[in-house]
Amino acid sequence: MPFCDKIFVMKKAQLTKLLLLLTLSTPATHALVCPPKDTAPLCPQNGITLLDETYPTQSFLISNLPFIPSKEGRGMTQNFVNKIIKNYDYENVPQILMALDTPEEFAAFKEATKKDLINKKVSADKIEKILGQLTHVPVPNYNWQQDWFESFVDVKTGSPVIRSMESYSRVPPNAGDKIEKAGSSCNITTGEWLKDNYINIGDDPRTANRSFGSGEMGGNIEGAPGGFCMIGDNIGKKLAEQICNDKKNVIQLQTSWLQVGHVDELFKIIPTQFNDGRPKECEFSLMSASPKKALDLMKNPTSGLTSFADFNNPDADPKEMRESRSKSTNAGNFYLCNYIKDAMLKRPTGKKINPAIRSVLLKILFNNQALAQDDAMEAYFRNIGKDDKELMAFNNECAQNFDKVSNFEVQAMMTADEGFMSLNNAVDESIKKDRELIKSKILSRLPQCKAWYNELEVPNLFYGDFPVKNKDGKMELARPGIANSFLPNPTNSVLMNKTVTFPDTGNKLFNSYLSEEMAKKKMKSDFISTWDYAHLAQGNIHCASHSIPHCRPNTKGK
Amino acid sequence: MKFLLVFLLFSHNKTMAKDITEYECRLAPDLKIELSLIDPKLPSVSLQKKDAKIARCFYQTLPSSKPSNMRNVSTEASWNLQLSKCETYNEKMKSELSLSPMASFKQAQGASTSYFRLFTDQQPLLCKPRS
Numbered sequence: 144m145p146f147c148d149k150i151f152v153m154k155k156a157q158l159t160k161l162l163l164l165l166t167l168s169t170p171a172t173h174a175l176v177c178p179p180k181d182t183a184p185l186c187p188q189n190g191i192t193l194l195d196e197t198y199p200t201q202s203f204l205i206s207n208l209p210f211i212p213s214k215e216g217r218g219m220t221q222n223f224v225n226k227i228i229k230n231y232d233y234e235n236v237p238q239i240l241m242a243l244d245t246p247e248e249f250a251a252f253k254e255a256t257k258k259d260l261i262n263k264k265v266s267a268d269k270i271e272k273i274l275g276q277l278t279h280v281p282v283p284n285y286n287w288q289q290d291w292f293e294s295f296v297d298v299k300t301g302s303p304v305i306r307s308m309e310s311y312s313r314v315p316p317n318a319g320d321k322i323e324k325a326g327s328s329c330n331i332t333t334g335e336w337l338k339d340n341y342i343n344i345g346d347d348p349r350t351a352n353r354s355f356g357s358g359e360m361g362g363n364i365e366g367a368p369g370g371f372c373m374i375g376d377n378i379g380k381k382l383a384e385q386i387c388n389d390k391k392n393v394i395q396l397q398t399s400w401l402q403v404g405h406v407d408e409l410f411k412i413i414p415t416q417f418n419d420g421r422p423k424e425c426e427f428s429l430m431s432a433s434p435k436k437a438l439d440l441m442k443n444p445t446s447g448l449t450s451f452a453d454f455n456n457p458d459a460d461p462k463e464m465r466e467s468r469s470k471s472t473n474a475g476n477f478y479l480c481n482y483i484k485d486a487m488l489k490r491p492t493g494k495k496i497n498p499a500i501r502s503v504l505l506k507i508l509f510n511n512q513a514l515a516q517d518d519a520m521e522a523y524f525r526n527i528g529k530d531d532k533e534l535m536a537f538n539n540e541c542a543q544n545f546d547k548v549s550n551f552e553v554q555a556m557m558t559a560d561e562g563f564m565s566l567n568n569a570v571d572e573s574i575k576k577d578r579e580l581i582k583s584k585i586l587s588r589l590p591q592c593k594a595w596y597n598e599l600e601v602p603n604l605f606y607g608d609f610p611v612k613n614k615d616g617k618m619e620l621a622r623p624g625i626a627n628s629f630l631p632n633p634t635n636s637v638l639m640n641k642t643v644t645f646p647d648t649g650n651k652l653f654n655s656y657l658s659e660e661m662a663k664k665k666m667k668s669d670f671i672s673t674w675d676y677a678h679l680a681q682g683n684i685h686c687a688s689h690s691i692p693h694c695r696p697n698t699k700g701k
Numbered sequence: 702m703k704f705l706l707v708f709l710l711f712s713h714n715k716t717m718a719k720d721i722t723e724y725e726c727r728l729a730p731d732l733k734i735e736l737s738l739i740d741p742k743l744p745s746v747s748l749q750k751k752d753a754k755i756a757r758c759f760y761q762t763l764p765s766s767k768p769s770n771m772r773n774v775s776t777e778a779s780w781n782l783q784l785s786k787c788e789t790y791n792e793k794m795k796s797e798l799s800l801s802p803m804a805s806f807k808q809a810q811g812a813s814t815s816y817f818r819l820f821t822d823q824q825p826l827l828c829k830p831r832s
Contacts, residue, residue: 285774348814351796356807358772402770463788474765474781607758608805612822621825623816625779625805683770 173275174237176200177329178693184423186298186694187370189588190388194296194637194692195366197291197414197427199237201303201328203227203637204689205244208286209676211467215459216675221252221687224457225259225671228540229274230639235275240691242280242288242318249279280325282318286677287685289407292319293386294691295334301696303331310359311340330689337386340379340659349622355399357621362405362686365412367581368427369588373406377623393582396577400570400620402607402627407685408432409574410581411634413643415597416665421446425592429581430634431574434567437602440652441554451483451553453651454547458672467675468649471534471540476631478606479553482560483564487544512514537579549626550652562609566626569610569618581643599660601633602653612685627681630675630696633657635683637690642667646683649674721810726817726828728798736817736828737808744782745807745820748798755794759788773809780806814832 183199205223219239228236243249251519253274260270265502285291291311295304298435303326307319319333340354357363358377363384365373372387375398387393394457398404411430441447454464538581557563580596607626620626630653631646638644645657647670653671661668677687724736735747742762748755760782767779782804790800798820805818807825816825 182751271774342814349827356777360772415831471764607802608818609803609821611824621805621818622819623807623825625781685774 144465145653165397173272175275175328176235176272178235180301180693181694183301183695185697186301187297188298188653188697189370189392191370191372191392192295192298192304192388192688193293193364193366193372193386194694195368195371195412195427196690196692197368197412198366198692200638200690201329201686201693202238202240202242202282202331202691204242204691205286205687206282206286206288207248207282208284210286210680211675213226213460213463213467213675215456215463215467215672218458219671219673219676219687221259222671223254223684224252224256224277226261226573226671227399227639228256228642230642230644230667230669232640233260233269233273234541235274237331238326240280240322241277242282242285242321244281245278246283248335249277253277260469280321280422282315282321283312285697287313287360287362287682288678288689289362289682290357292322293337293361293364294689294690296692297332299696300330302332303691303693304334305691306334306337308337308339308359308361310341310354319517326463328693335385337382340382348379349399352527354381354382357403357405358399360405361689362403362407363398364681365406365410366424367412367585368424368586371588373410373581375403375404375406377404386574391634394581396548396580397620397622398628399622400573400608400624400626402625403681404623405686407635408628408632409634410577411636411685413599413638413664413666414503416641417595417597421595422591425595426587428597428599429578430579430601430636431633432603432628433571433600434604434632435571436600436618436656437604437653438554438558440602440656441550445549446652446655447551447554448549449652450546451548452548452649453654454546456647456649456672459675463675465542465545466543467679469538471538473679475606475627476541476618478563479629480537480545482553482556483541483548484537485550485556489552489555552648557604563606565610565618566607566620567605569620570605570626572618573620597664599655599664600658601649602648603632603634604629628669630677632683635685637688638686639669642669642683644669644671646678647675708773721808721830723739724808724815724817724828725820726826726832728765728775728817728820728823732798734819734826734828738780738808743785746798746800746804748794750794751789754789756787756790756796756800756814758790758800759785761785777810778808782806793796 175395178201180351193334205220207220224239227239227696242250242363246312291314292305292307293308297304305319305322323331323333342348342353344537355376360376362377363375371392371394373394373396374383377399383393396406398406401408409432413427413428413430415428454461469476605626605628608624611621613619631650636643643666648654658668671684673684677683726734731751733749737745744760747757763781763783765781773826784802801821805815809815815828817828818825
């Protein structure tokens with residue numbers, strides 16, 4: 144580039160920055176509007192300060208750090224902001240806190256939001272009000288905004304209290320203070336830090352009731368109706384007491400069999416609007432991950448014939464999509480690619496390989512022991528030791544065929560894989576037990592909800608460690624384990640007003656099922672593409688964001 | 702002087718991060734399991750009951766092994782391993798201590814704990830760096 148052009152480009156960039164900053168400081172932008180306290184449900188009265196998702200959100204927090212900077216990854220944050228605004232019907236939009244390194248990046252997001260609203264023909268006055276709800280939090284960009292703190296509430300005021308995790312070292316120690324400052328006009332404050340309950344090398348934390356793995360993170364702490372808190376089995380007893388105030392409020396769930404191991408990978412409470420005469424406090428549903436539900440949907444003789452992968456996604460570049468879904472460096476992609484390959488070979492035109500026969504051969508080969516994802520693994524091993532060209536050819540073939548196999552075909556390959564079934568059956572069993580535990584706990588405090596108690600199993604399939612055969616001959620999950628979900632995880636969704644925004648599973652059949660189930664609960668559904676931003680980095684939209692709720696203080700007792 | 706300080710800090714951190722390559726886990730008080738990651742492509746496992754050597758086997762590291770768990774705050778590597786070969790394996794003990802064809806190792810640095818999933822019928826074992 145000639146020197147003069149370089150100067151011109153630099154000047155142009157500086158001018159753009161200046162214009163963006165000027166836009167920011169335009170006096171026409173409305174001041175932040177705080178949510179009304181009197182319409183929120185009453186704050187809990189049992190001493191717990193953690194709210195469940197039936198409480199309204201006062202502020203959303205999001206940053207911008209895609210795992211893969213593809214079109215899909217780069218656009219995720221703006222999409223998230225646009226969806227919040229849309230799902231609040233462009234009115235009464237909560238505060239949107241944007242954790243971004245520089246004011247320039249924030250200004251660019253604000254400008255893009257404005258453009259989107261202008262394109263949607265939103266009135267100028269509304270646009271200014273909406274833009275007034277966007278607040279910059281000057282901290283380094285960081286993807287996992289769910290994990291470094293937990294949001295509690297001061298039951299006397301109903302306002303949020305941010306409590307940072309002492310053991311979390313990936314954000315600056317003053318990040319909580321920055322949130323407090325950005326949310327100060329709506330009374331967000333910081334509270335006592337949540338003290339570390341990990342263990343020094345020595346005793347086994349599993350038997351010593353101490354935290355282990357990624358246990359001490361916000362995604363592993365979720366509120367539940369009746370004044371409960373749901374936490375993972377990888378959170379230590381002393382931390383549980385800090386979070387839940389009293390051990391009577393604790394519902395501890397099996398999560399450590401997952402690679403990350405968080406409650407929000409498996410369970411989520413959502414509000415419902417049945418409006419069928421049930422008490423207001425019973426308007427909720429417990430969502431839980433279910434491999435069985437996924438396989439049942441996929442084996443449906445009619446709807447199962449739809450393509451396993453949907454590449455019709457305006458938020459992503461088709462070429463980049465194929466690449467990020469087929470790269471073997473991600474173990475989930477690799478297993479899926481092998482199922483796809485086998486499904487193609489099983490077709491009348493392909494070379495027939497019976498996966499069941501292959502499983503039997505592998506069992507003999509490996510001393511009659513079950514393997515996790517044995518078919519996929521066997522093919523994986525075939526690739527090891529070969530040169531990169533072959534692996535590239537395998538990836539390319541997968542990229543080409545990813546959307547050419549049906550749900551039914553993929554399901555057939557998965558169910559013929561003894562290792563896959565052994566793991567996923569054990570997952571179903573573990574989640575079923577925990578679902579029963581949650582139900583019994585909630586109904587012990589809300590017995591009036593018994594007739595109305597609602598659950599929703601959402602499709603989710605897992606790969607990872609093979610289960611352990613216990614002394615009774617039953618299979619149980621390995622803890623800690625290395626399991627992950629194949630597709631973006633529906634329980635890792637974000638509630639935006641009356642809309643549940645799910646991560647786009649990339650599977651039309653699953654997405655349709657989720658929409659239909661939300662409609663039954665008189666709720667709306669929305670989908671956001673997160674594969675490159677979060678899914679490949681072992682998280683999703685709930686992990687990447689934070690909803691900060693509030694409640695109505697109970698003044699009766701005063 | 703500044704350069705020397707930076708160099709010392711850098712080399713110290715580097716050593717801390719990669720130094721631990723040998724671990725010891727116990728299934729029972731008299732049953733010692735040693736894991737060596739000296740050759741990261743072919744980690745070895747030794748089983749020893751009192752003074753008697755039961756097995757010495759090698760696991761091949763699969764490419765799905767991750768140098769770090771992207772969500773963990775402390776450095777945690779996930780090793781996915783496949784049984785490759787056994788130099789020795791006491792025939793009598795094979796059914797009692799059945800090494801899994803697939804193993805995994807969650808390797809944590811610092812104050813965190815490391816776990817080795819090695820046997821088909823056993824939950825992952827807590828492992829400590831060998832002194």
